[in-house]
Amino acid sequence: MLRFLPPAAALAAAFFAASAVAGATLPGPAQAFVERAVDEAVARYDLPGIAVGVIEDGKVAAVVARGELAAGSGEPVTPEALFKIASNSKAMTAAVLARLVDQGRLRWDDPVVKHLPQFRMHDPWVTANMQVRDLLVHNSGLGLGAGDLMLWPEPNDFTRADIIAGLAHLEPVTSFRSGYAYDNLLYVVAGEVAAAAGGKPYAQLVREEVFAPLGMDGCRVGSWNAGEAGPIARPHRRVDGRNLPAPPERGVVPDITSMAAGGIRCSLEDMLRWVGAWLDPAQPWLSAEQRQQAWTGHMPMPVGRRMREWDNSHFHAYGYGWRLSDMDGHWKVAHTGTLSGMYSSVILLPDLRTGIVILINGEAEDARTVLGQVLAKRYTRPDPALDVAHYAALLEREHALRRQAEPAPDTRARxxxxxxxxxxxxxxxxxxxxxxxxxxxxxxxxxxxxxxxxxxxxxxxxxxxxxxxxxxxxxxxxxxxxxxxxxxxxxxxxxxxxxxxxxxxxxxxxxxxxxxxxx
The missing domain is CATH 2.40.128 (Lipocalin)
Structure with a gap:
């Protein structure tokens, strides 16, 4: 089994030191398979940079890094390069709370107002009855992405206190706990609950409760110095068929309001340690009870047509920072992250002790979807026909049908x-x-x-x-x-x-x- 306490020095020495340059390889069929799939995805979607890792049967089996930190820079993506993991930060926020529950500093059924007396929702009854667990499972009754304009686009001057105050003005679209609608603001509140219960700022708690015990030394949260962080992947946007990088970050990178919802950065090295810790049930970092809480379906989610047709899925639910489903008869725990020209994906198949990490520094929603499918299918339904071209074609057909059914208005005569x-x-x-x-x-x-x-x-x-x-x-x-x-x-x-x-x-x-x- 993978062990990460103390930090994985053996893994770092035996594996990451050997793969510290883009394109480094590991022996074995998994490495060859992942390299081929990544290269096909990079070519099809013209990705600026990508880092992908696979843990197979509890061991790191493949690492592939391709492209550049910034298009045209000549600086290669490596397994040590920092990427924005976006909403994959949510599982880390949930893990901080789980560690505090293990330590007896809070309970999942604590009212939020016990820790944040200033917390208010639009409905006073919901304010009084919202529990810490509710902050993590998208059941508040708010609409999809409600209030996100206080988070993005960055930069802006909204603070976490502004978000807590602003929630009272956001009108619900359904009743409390009656349905699922993805939410970011309440994860920001969850970070503040952690800070109140833990007696320390959220960023410090993440470093102490997640990064330090798991050896995730390259991850960054809160404010940090770009000059001390090693290689940093820059987000890109697609303009006239080209990948245009964001300006480089220099000096102190400031804390951002959305940190607990989607503001953490990690390298592929760090994310493989994170995945490895979850795939090893004997890893003592988190109690068995809290592991079960995190991976319990607390909020039902729709099983979409794509899930039924692609994966023969029968259930879909949200845990604490994780999406839970079945894929070809195998248990799947996963999440994605999307933020300003960066895309991430974490896919775990716990019963197979297998995990997949995808980090991309470009506009790459389709590439992430396709590559995640191809890599996961290697374990749930091996079939050489289920390759990048296959899933790309399915997605293109899906997009065409949606555009036909609901075309964007023609605004050229403006x-x-x-x-x-x-x-x-x-x-x-x-x-x-x-x-x-x-x-x-x-x-x-x-x-x-x-x-x-x-x-x-x-x-x-x-x-x-x-x-x-x-x-x-x-x-x-x-x-x-x-x-x-x-x-x-x-x-x-x-x-x-x-x-x-x-x-x-x-x-x-x-x-x-x-x-x-x-x-």
Whole structure:
């Protein structure tokens, strides 16, 4: 069995030292299989960089690193390179809480207000009855991604205290505990519960309760110095068929509000230690009781058509920071992460003592899906026909059918709105959780500008009889319709133009009320 206490010096010496350059190989069929699948995915999706590792029967069996930290830099991706793991951070936040439960510092059924008296939801009954466990399983009644505009796009000036205060203004779309809707804000609250119960800042708890005991020395949380972190993979966005890297990070990288929901960075080396610790039930880092709690289906999730057709799945549920399902008759524990040009995936097949880690520094949703399927199928349903080309073709067909059923509106006939026709919209508007925005004249027409989220700035356009916000920042890929207040009063609203846009652009939760004239 894999052991990670003390930190895995033997593993690091015997394996990672030998694979510290991109393309290093391990002997055995798993390595050859993973290399072939990764190379096919890189070629098909033109990925800037990728790091993939597989644990097979409790042992590291494959590591593949391809591409560059930043496209055109000449700096190769290595197993030591830091990637944003995004929502795979959620399982680490849950693990911190589980360690505190083991230590008797909190209980899963503690009311959240016991640890955070200032916590409020929209409904007072929900406020009083929400337990620590509820923060982790997406059952709050809030809509998909509610309030995420307080987290992204970064940077902005929303704090964790702002998020806790803002929750009271987010209206639920279902009753409490009645259904699943993915949520980020309550994981931020969970991090603050951990800090209150543990008596230390969240970032310090993650280092002490997760990184240190598991030997995950390369991971970074909270604020950290880029010059001391080794190689750092830079996120990329796709523009005109090219991968454009984000600017390099230098000096002190600041703490971000979303840390507990999706802000941790780790290398492939570290993530294999993380996976190895979960695959070894004898590893003493976490009690058997808390392992079972983490991997118990606390909230049912829909079994989608793709799961039924691709994996013959029969159940789907959310544990504490993990998604649980069956795949070709095998138990599967997994999660994905998506954040600003970085994609991650962790797939565990516990009964086979097998785990898969995928880290990509580009816009790669399809590549992540396809590669995860190909690698997992090697263990659940071996078939040479189930390769990258097979799953890529299935996805392309799926996308085509969805676009046909719900096409994105054609907005090419847009033109700048004039001051005269937008006169009734001009002014300073306020949403109770997002804060002030200005709809005011600027040199090129009418501008929309958020006070607290500086990247949320754009120009008001006309598309026929509709109003559209064309963002100045090309990195914001979710344009918004603007809906004027109804005659006689009401609120100014926004909604997505593209129905497939990222759910974290939760424009539908905004309710702007006019406060005053433009300066």
């Amino acid at each position: 033109r700048p709105a004039t001051r005269r026709e937008a006169a009734a919209l001009l002014g300073i508007w306020r949403d109770p959780w997002f804060g002030e925005v200005a709809l005011c004249p600027r040199a090129d027409g009418i501008g929309f500008a958020s006070v607290r989220s500086p990247r949320m700035r754009g120009r008001l356009m006309r598309v026929g009889e509709r109003w559209l916000l064309d963002w100045d920042d090309d990195g914001i890929d979710a344009e918004a319709w603007l809906h004027p207040p109804e005659a006689g009063g009401g609120t100014l609203r926004l909604s997505k133009v593209d129905p497939e846009a990222d759910f974290s652009y939760d424009y539908q939760d905004l309710r702007f009320v006019r406060e005053r004239d433009c300066p």
